[in-house]
Amino acid sequence: MSNKLEFDRPINELEVKINELKIFSEEKEISLDKEIEVLEERLNRLKREIYENLNPWQKTQIARYVERPSTMDYIKYIFQDFIELHGDREFGDDKAMVGGLAFLNKSPVTLIGHRKGKGIKENVLRNFGMPHPEGYRKVLRLMRQAEKFKRPIISFIDTPGAFPGIGAEERGQGRAIAENLMALSCLKTPIVVVICGEGGSGGALALSVGDRICMLEHAVYSVISPEGCASILWKDSNRAEDAASVLKITAQDLLEFGIIDVIIPEPLGGAHRDYQCTAENIKDVIMNQLKELDKVPVDELIKNRYNKFRKIGEFLEQGK
Amino acid sequence: MLRDFFKKAKSSKYAVLDIPGRAVSPKDEEMIKCGECGEVIYCKEGDLEKHYKVCKKCNYPLKLTAMERLSLILDAGSFVEYDSKMESKNPLNFPEYEDKLVAARESTGLKEAVVTGEGTIENIPLVIGVMDQFFISASMGSVVGEKITRALETAVEKKLPIIIFSASGGARMQEGLLSLMQMAKTSAAVAKLNSSGQLFISVLTNPTTGGVTASFASLGDIIIAEPQALIGFAGPRVIEQTIRQKLPTGFQRAEFQLQHGMVDMIVERKDLRRTLSRLLLMHKRV
Numbered sequence: 113m114s115n116k117l118e119f120d121r122p123i124n125e126l127e128v129k130i131n132e133l134k135i136f137s138e139e140k141e142i143s144l145d146k147e148i149e150v151l152e153e154r155l156n157r158l159k160r161e162i163y164e165n166l167n168p169w170q171k172t173q174i175a176r177y178v179e180r181p182s183t184m185d186y187i188k189y190i191f192q193d194f195i196e197l198h199g200d201r202e203f204g205d206d207k208a209m210v211g212g213l214a215f216l217n218k219s220p221v222t223l224i225g226h227r228k229g230k231g232i233k234e235n236v237l238r239n240f241g242m243p244h245p246e247g248y249r250k251v252l253r254l255m256r257q258a259e260k261f262k263r264p265i266i267s268f269i270d271t272p273g274a275f276p277g278i279g280a281e282e283r284g285q286g287r288a289i290a291e292n293l294m295a296l297s298c299l300k301t302p303i304v305v306v307i308c309g310e311g312g313s314g315g316a317l318a319l320s321v322g323d324r325i326c327m328l329e330h331a332v333y334s335v336i337s338p339e340g341c342a343s344i345l346w347k348d349s350n351r352a353e354d355a356a357s358v359l360k361i362t363a364q365d366l367l368e369f370g371i372i373d374v375i376i377p378e379p380l381g382g383a384h385r386d387y388q389c390t391a392e393n394i395k396d397v398i399m400n401q402l403k404e405l406d407k408v409p410v411d412e413l414i415k416n417r418y419n420k421f422r423k424i425g426e427f428l429e430q431g432k
Numbered sequence: 433m434l435r436d437f438f439k440k441a442k443s444s445k446y447a448v449l450d451i452p453g454r455a456v457s458p459k460d461e462e463m464i465k466c467g468e469c470g471e472v473i474y475c476k477e478g479d480l481e482k483h484y485k486v487c488k489k490c491n492y493p494l495k496l497t498a499m500e501r502l503s504l505i506l507d508a509g510s511f512v513e514y515d516s517k518m519e520s521k522n523p524l525n526f527p528e529y530e531d532k533l534v535a536a537r538e539s540t541g542l543k544e545a546v547v548t549g550e551g552t553i554e555n556i557p558l559v560i561g562v563m564d565q566f567f568i569s570a571s572m573g574s575v576v577g578e579k580i581t582r583a584l585e586t587a588v589e590k591k592l593p594i595i596i597f598s599a600s601g602g603a604r605m606q607e608g609l610l611s612l613m614q615m616a617k618t619s620a621a622v623a624k625l626n627s628s629g630q631l632f633i634s635v636l637t638n639p640t641t642g643g644v645t646a647s648f649a650s651l652g653d654i655i656i657a658e659p660q661a662l663i664g665f666a667g668p669r670v671i672e673q674t675i676r677q678k679l680p681t682g683f684q685r686a687e688f689q690l691q692h693g694m695v696d697m698i699v700e701r702k703d704l705r706r707t708l709s710r711l712l713l714m715h716k717r718v
Binding site for chain 2: 274275276277278280281282283284285286287289290291293294295297298313314317318320321333334335336341344345358359360361366369371417418421422424425426427428429430
């Protein structure tokens with residue numbers, strides 16, 4: 113099985129071809145500029161064709177793609193002097209979650225996020241980005257510190273979900289998530305959430321209660337994985353593609369439902385083609401949001417955050 | 433007995449709304465089979481108070497409808513329902529969701545998977561919420577989240593304690609992320625309640641899982657579980673599939689949760705009303 117994205121293959125092939133031509137022209141000192149220009153134009157057209165028409169299942173695959181930049185990449189590209197802080201002071205240090213301090217243009221911020229691995233080996237270490245209760249308790253500890261020192265919190269979301277396992281249940285996975293939801297709802301410091309990859313259910317939500325919910329153009333955020341939904345709905349996990357489209361998990365859908373506030377554009381052809389550019393786009397949005405939130409008095413901030421989540425939900429009320 | 437519950441309502445000091453709802457659980461009528469040991473139990477109408485729908489052989493508490501639960505817990509005739517008209521929409525146009533809702537409404541006589549309102553226990557007024565598993569496994573969608581949130585907010589406004597009986601399969605998939613957000617909404621409402629100083633007792637009944645466990649149900653000042661109730665975040669089947677091993681007996685049951693420090697106590701159904709009234713009395717504001 114190839115690690116590459118199936119629908120991305122034509123773009124990939126063309127990219128390889130252009131690269132070969134460039135190398136060839138350099139080596140042989142023959143000018144192929146015209147040919148390369150034509151191919152590059154075709155490449156851009158192709159990227160636009162494919163990436164402007166992605167279906168929700170393709171977006172899910174992009175969001176999970178191993179070459180997609182992850183929390184650690186964004187930390188590296190966006191912030192300076194990152195210092196990681198470990199442990200929940202109760203049980204252990206969850207490697208599926210990262211937290212720490214850094215500068216964002218000279219102002220200190222608290223960073224928290226899920227941490228997936230790049231290869232199989234690192235992914236086993238990171239438990240594929242699926243936290244245990246101690247992970248949620250670690251970030252809760254760091255968030256409370258952010259409140260104490262009046263630092264804003266930036267949260268990066270990229271997880272298949274909270275880990276379903278024996279130890280996780282023994283140590284209160286449900287309670288750990290619930291406590292984060294409750295604490296975040298009234299934490300007295302600005303919180304900007306960036307859903308950069310996979311927003312997997314409660315395990316993602318536990319870090320996603322904030323003043324601004326921003327989402328990368330091709331990220332997804334869902335109550336259940338498309339595979340899980342398909343196996344419940346049609347008893348067939350192979351129908352994940354259909355499930356992905358009924359679940360409304362894309363940034364574009366969620367903006368329409370008023371669940372997220374901002375869509376962060378990705379470079380043409382997806383975040384995995386240009387880490388730097390993606391990181392800059394995210395940085396711009398974070399800076400703008402923080403600038404706005406900075407002006408809001410803390411009481412109002414908490415009130416607005418409460419109302420933001422309070423109003424989500426669609427129902428009918430007869431006679432009213 | 434249930435009939436009395438509604439009849440006596442008229443003489444109550446509370447105005448009582450006409451609550452649509454069957455007196456017996458939709459599936460069992462007179463005979464039910466114990467889900468644990470297979471014993472057949474006879475449950476004639478009016479017998480609820482005698483056996484509490486607990487298996488005589490193995491003591492397993494069988495599922496109760498919201499109305500049965502209310503009648504076992506509250507003073508007769510004291511219940512006033514909130515938001516009785518609130519109904520779910522199909523915001524995602526999710527396939528077969530509307531049919532599912534219609535079927536659930538018909539079989540339970542309820543509008544949605546939670547009944548909220550206020551009543552009294554031994555004359556102590558309180559806000560109460562009861563989830564009904566016969567309604568789409570009491571999964572939490574927009575309506576459940578909204579009604580729980582309003583109940584919590586009402587407890588703050590009226591300075592009343594609140595008791596919520598949870599039982600849930602988790603977030604309601606058919607409402608997509610809107611249901612996930614109900615976890616954030618209800619948890620924020622508990623935070624509000626906490627800062628107002630009102631008591632929240634969370635009673636976990638069989639089964640309480642997923643998004644409900646990972647939100648308000650785990651946030652009570654006092655958490656009570658019914659004996660043998662399955663309580664957890666991930667369902668046992670999902671865990672088995674993920675870790676590819678069989679789960680130990682008693683895993684995620686109430687007794688397991690007590691042992692791991694996740695609940696304050698396990699209370700048998702016959703003692704529940706008494707326990708709740710004592711707790712309420714101890715938190716009564718003078």
